[in-house]
Amino acid sequence: MLIKNGYFGDFGGRFIPETLMNAVIELEKAYNHYKNDPEFVSELNSLLANYAGRPSILYYAEKMTRDLGGAKIYLKREDLNHTGSHKINNVLGQVLLAKKMGKTRVIAETGAGQHGVATATAAALMGMECVVFMGREDTVRQALNVYRMELLGAKVIAVDSGTATLKDAVNAAMREWAARIDDTHYCLGSVMGPHPFPTIVRDFQAVIGREIKEELQAIEGRLPDTVIACVGGGSNAIGSFYEFIGDKEVSLIGCEAAGKGIDTPQNAATIANGRTGVFHGMKSIFCQDAYGQIAPVYSISAGLDYPGIGPEHADLFKQGRAEYVPVTDEQAVDAFEYLSRTEGIIPAIESAHAIAYAMEYAKTLAKEKIIVVTVSGRGDKDVAAIARYRGLDIHE
Numbered sequence: 001m002l003i004k005n006g007y008f009g010d011f012g013g014r015f016i017p018e019t020l021m022n023a024v025i026e027l028e029k030a031y032n033h034y035k036n037d038p039e040f041v042s043e044l045n046s047l048l049a050n051y052a053g054r055p056s057i058l059y060y061a062e063k064m065t066r067d068l069g070g071a072k073i074y075l076k077r078e079d080l081n082h083t084g085s086h087k088i089n090n091v092l093g094q095v096l097l098a099k100k101m102g103k104t105r106v107i108a109e110t111g112a113g114q115h116g117v118a119t120a121t122a123a124a125l126m127g128m129e130c131v132v133f134m135g136r137e138d139t140v141r142q143a144l145n146v147y148r149m150e151l152l153g154a155k156v157i158a159v160d161s162g163t164a165t166l167k168d169a170v171n172a173a174m175r176e177w178a179a180r181i182d183d184t185h186y187c188l189g190s191v192m193g194p195h196p197f198p199t200i201v202r203d204f205q206a207v208i209g210r211e212i213k214e215e216l217q218a219i220e221g222r223l224p225d226t227v228i229a230c231v232g233g234g235s236n237a238i239g240s241f242y243e244f245i246g247d248k249e250v251s252l253i254g255c256e257a258a259g260k261g262i263d264t265p266q267n268a269a270t271i272a273n274g275r276t277g278v279f280h281g282m283k284s285i286f287c288q289d290a291y292g293q294i295a296p297v298y299s300i301s302a303g304l305d306y307p308g309i310g311p312e313h314a315d316l317f318k319q320g321r322a323e324y325v326p327v328t329d330e331q332a333v334d335a336f337e338y339l340s341r342t343e344g345i346i347p348a349i350e351s352a353h354a355i356a357y358a359m360e361y362a363k364t365l366a367k368e369k370i371i372v373v374t375v376s377g378r379g380d381k382d383v384a385a386i387a388r389y390r391g392l393d394i395h396e
């Protein structure tokens with residue numbers, strides 16, 4: 001993807017107050033230097049291997065494949081990473097970069113708590129102070145993750161503005177960064193925000209797709225026909241897709257949260273319902289009301305409950321290189337239960353959106369086709385919420 005002035009085609013850029021300009025320019029310069037620094041690259045690779053547990057397994061889901069009767073299904077097991085999701089890939093990269101830049105403090109936003117936990121983990125490992133902003137709604141939905149971050153030595157600040165969810169946590173973190181750029185790095189959790197964040201986060205997550213390509217080559221001797229991943233801001237999806245963008249025969253499918261349905265007010269399906277706009281420092285596609293204000297969004301999954309999509313996805317969509325499909329809460333919960341029963345793998349409810357679409361899609365393909373689905377995280381954090389969704393009275 002040719003990136004010019006921080007744009008992916010028409011999308012991206014840097015729409016920020018002047019107070020943040022120095023911080024993003026300093027970050028861009030540092031990143032451009034360290035990404036080619038052999039010592040940085042080898043330190044990061046060593047952290048990914050010896051701390052995060054990479055490479056993650058590419059698992060042939062044989063029972064699921066047989067049961068559905070269509071394409072062969074492989075699962076990319078990001079749920080097996082340390083801290084239980086793909087988030088650690090980006091966080092190890094950014095916290096290491098911050099340390100090289102001489103910063104002593106990292107801040108982060110978090111939705112489900114996964115990115116906050118991953119950032120707190122990397123900060124503990126590398127001896128950095130850590131503050132995490134989290135919408136108050138999410139601190140209630142994911143109370144255990146709040147305690148987890150505190151255990152790891154981070155301070156969690158509950159954000160009450162707006163809908164008190166992920167987008168408000170991002171606003172709060174950006175404000176804090178502008179106020180304290182000298183010693184603080186803002187460790188953004190997805191492929192969003194002002195340039196250079198969408199590029200930095202994509203590069204740190206691209207390890208997912210590189211491994212998929214290598215692992216599938218070793219097992220099957222060929223490329224997959226389709227790669228499927230869930231999309232919140234879009235980091236696990238772009239991480240899975242990036243290596244294959246030039247391989248035109250590989251279809252790329254992102255699964256967005258349709259909540260209670262794309263025809264109801266309660267969804268977070270940006271591509272299905274959104275329009276072009278500017279928010280959180282980037283030009284991209286967002287769920288908006290008639291006046292262009294960011295619309296309240298909803299999903300059973302805190303990690304997909306974001307009203308926009310990263311600019312590189314907006315461009316892949318516009319070019320027709322990737323396709324984006326909506327998946328409802330109900331379909332995701334069914335898939336959550338199905339994968340648990342069928343393969344003994346409890347996926348994150350975010351990842352279950354990708355599993356749900358793969359279940360339908362695999363049936364439409366011939367047996368010699370190959371689908372890779374990224375399991376972006378593990379579902380332990382969601383078990384109590386799913387039980388409640390099913391009407392069970394479970395105490396956490």
Ligand SMILES: *Cc1c(COP(=O)(O)O)cnc(C)c1O
Pocket residue numbers: 085086087112114115189190191230231232233234235236237303304348350351376377378
């Ligand atoms: C945060 C999260 C997501 C959504 O974020 P992306 O940037 O779209 O990947 C998906 N799955 C899990 C497990 C997460 O923690």
